[in-house]
Amino acid sequence: xxxxxxxxxxxxxxxxxxxxxxxxxxxxxxxxGVSLRDIAAAVDTPVYVYSRADLTTRAAAFVAAANExxxxxxxxxxxxxxNGNPALLEVLAAAGLGADVTSGGELFLALHAGFDPQRIxxxxxxxxxxxxxxxxxxxxxxxxxxxxxxxxAVATVAERLGTVAPVGVRVNPNISAATHPYIxxxxxxxxxxxxxxxxxxxxxxxxxxxxxxxxxxAAHIGSQITDLDPFAQAVRFLVxxxxxxxxxxxxxxYIDAGGGLGIDYQGPAxxxxxxxxxxGPLVAAAGYGLVVEPGRSxxxxxxxxxxxxxxxxxxxxxxxxxxxAGMTDLIRPTLYQAHHPIAPVVERPGEAxxxxxxxxxxxxxxxxxxxxxLPPVEPGDLLAVLHAGAYGYAMSSNYNGHLRPAEVxxxxxxxxxxxxxxxxxxxxxxx
Ligand code: LLP
Numbered sequence: 496x497x498x499x500x501x502x503x504x505x506x507x508x509x510x511x512x513x514x515x516x517x518x519x520x521x522x523x524x525x526x527x528g529v530s531l532r533d534i535a536a537a538v539d540t541p542v543y544v545y546s547r548a549d550l551t552t553r554a555a556a557f558v559a560a561a562n563e564x565x566x567x568x569x570x571x572x573x574x575x576x577x578n579g580n581p582a583l584l585e586v587l588a589a590a591g592l593g594a595d596v597t598s599g600g601e602l603f604l605a606l607h608a609g610f611d612p613q614r615i616x617x618x619x620x621x622x623x624x625x626x627x628x629x630x631x632x633x634x635x636x637x638x639x640x641x642x643x644x645x646x647x648a649v650a651t652v653a654e655r656l657g658t659v660a661p662v663g664v665r666v667n668p669n670i671s672a673a674t675h676p677y678i679x680x681x682x683x684x685x686x687x688x689x690x691x692x693x694x695x696x697x698x699x700x701x702x703x704x705x706x707x708x709x710x711x712x713a714a715h716i717g718s719q720i721t722d723l724d725p726f727a728q729a730v731r732f733l734v735x736x737x738x739x740x741x742x743x744x745x746x747x748x749y750i751d752a753g754g755g756l757g758i759d760y761q762g763p764a765x766x767x768x769x770x771x772x773x774x775g776p777l778v779a780a781a782g783y784g785l786v787v788e789p790g791r792s793x794x795x796x797x798x799x800x801x802x803x804x805x806x807x808x809x810x811x812x813x814x815x816x817x818x819x820a821g822m823t824d825l826i827r828p829t830l831y832q833a834h835h836p837i838a839p840v841v842e843r844p845g846e847a848x849x850x851x852x853x854x855x856x857x858x859x860x861x862x863x864x865x866x867x868x869l870p871p872v873e874p875g876d877l878l879a880v881l882h883a884g885a886y887g888y889a890m891s892s893n894y895n896g897h898l899r900p901a902e903v904x905x906x907x908x909x910x911x912x913x914x915x916x917x918x919x920x921x922x923x924x925x926x
Pocket of ligand 1: 576577595618619715717718719753754755756788789790791792827831885886
């Protein structure tokens with residue numbers, strides 16, 4: 496049956512982006528020059544597939560826009576939490592990015608991938624003493640602290656190691672950004688950063704401390720934000736604060752506008768260059784170095800989750816499509832009601848049917864899409880869940896004894912496995 500479908504296909508309606516590396520071709524969907532069917536045949540499903548060309552194009556766009564607005568003081572720190580696959584990190588380090596890490600584990604991955612320590616920033620509300628020590632020993636650009644207690648912990652470790660710690664303070668600007676509440680971070684009710692007055696006090700005490708050196712301030716107001724205004728507001732707020740510190744004789748080197756630029760899962764999203772041109776000139780005009788920490792906007796569109804339909808089932812007033820990937824592979828739909836474009840790898844003719852695309856996990860919240868019109872599918876068909884490069888594999892789990900999927904990197908007409916699928920033995924060893 497499938498072979499008869501192996502012919503030029505009309506563009507699918509479920510795919511919005513025109514410049515995606517995932518394209519409908521003769522014989523079905525491909526990533527760059529490689530058919531997704533070939534990948535599934537060689538590696539099995541579920542599997543994450545990434546395009547190297549997409550990664551390098553997006554990294555280059557960020558670097559170019561940052562250099563254009565911020566000159567050679569601009570720093571684009573890729574947020575490793577979005578996707579920490581070692582092979583992808585190597586590609587991004589080689590493309591000239593720095594890294595924003597949030598744990599000792601991410602610091603280890605970033606150093607291993609070859610990111611220059613002077614281009615690494617360590618963010619996060621709960622750094623432990625051992626992690627602080629690792630960062631100081633690696634000689635990273637700065638640790639961004641988020642509380643008075645954390646600042647004291649950095650000072651203690653720095654003194655013990657006999658090294659002056661470069662610190663930034665993450666400020667909570669109390670700015671609301673229109674996004675899902677779980678990924679909104681810039682309001683005082685959130686655990687992140689400290690309000691302005693406390694940031695000032697922390698910067699003063701860092702400046703007065705022999706083992707601390709204040710170097711910058713940062714804000715990160717949330718993720719998947721497609722309106723540029725809140726970013727501009729946050730940066731204006733940071734510039735004012737940095738200027739105030741400068742007048743006190745505490746000159747800061749850089750302003751970190753955070754990450755958070757959204758991508759076009761469903762509606763349009765600004766390009767990297769638009770975002771950087773919104774925040775960059777405000778920072779540069781005030782005489783500071785620009786730092787940005789994009790994650791999703793670098794890797795999000797470069798990846799797709801390839802899954803195979805196992806069964807279909809009609810129940811109540813629902814049509815269920817049961818696939819071999821679910822919330823353990825991609826938790827974003829479950830956790831944030833996120834919408835990912837989904838396309839059959841080889842589209843069957845016929846009317847679209849409204850379905851719930853679900854996984855094999857024992858939770859009613861285990862779905863990849865709900866009430867979604869999809870072309871007809873049958874067991875054995877492959878589906879590509881698109882825009883899944885960010886916070887996909889990174890948030891996967893072994894719940895229900897489900898093995899973590901493989902990951903594949905496509906490079907032109909070739910592909911290679913960059914993380915093997917887990918095996919049952921891995922469930923015993925905890926890897
Ligand atoms: N910098 C900091 C301090 C962050 O906390 C984050 C993300 C970023 C940068 C990168 O943000 P991005 O450019 O990727 O939006 N799991 C959620 C997203 C959580 C984001 C957490 N922090 C999701 O799947 O939507």
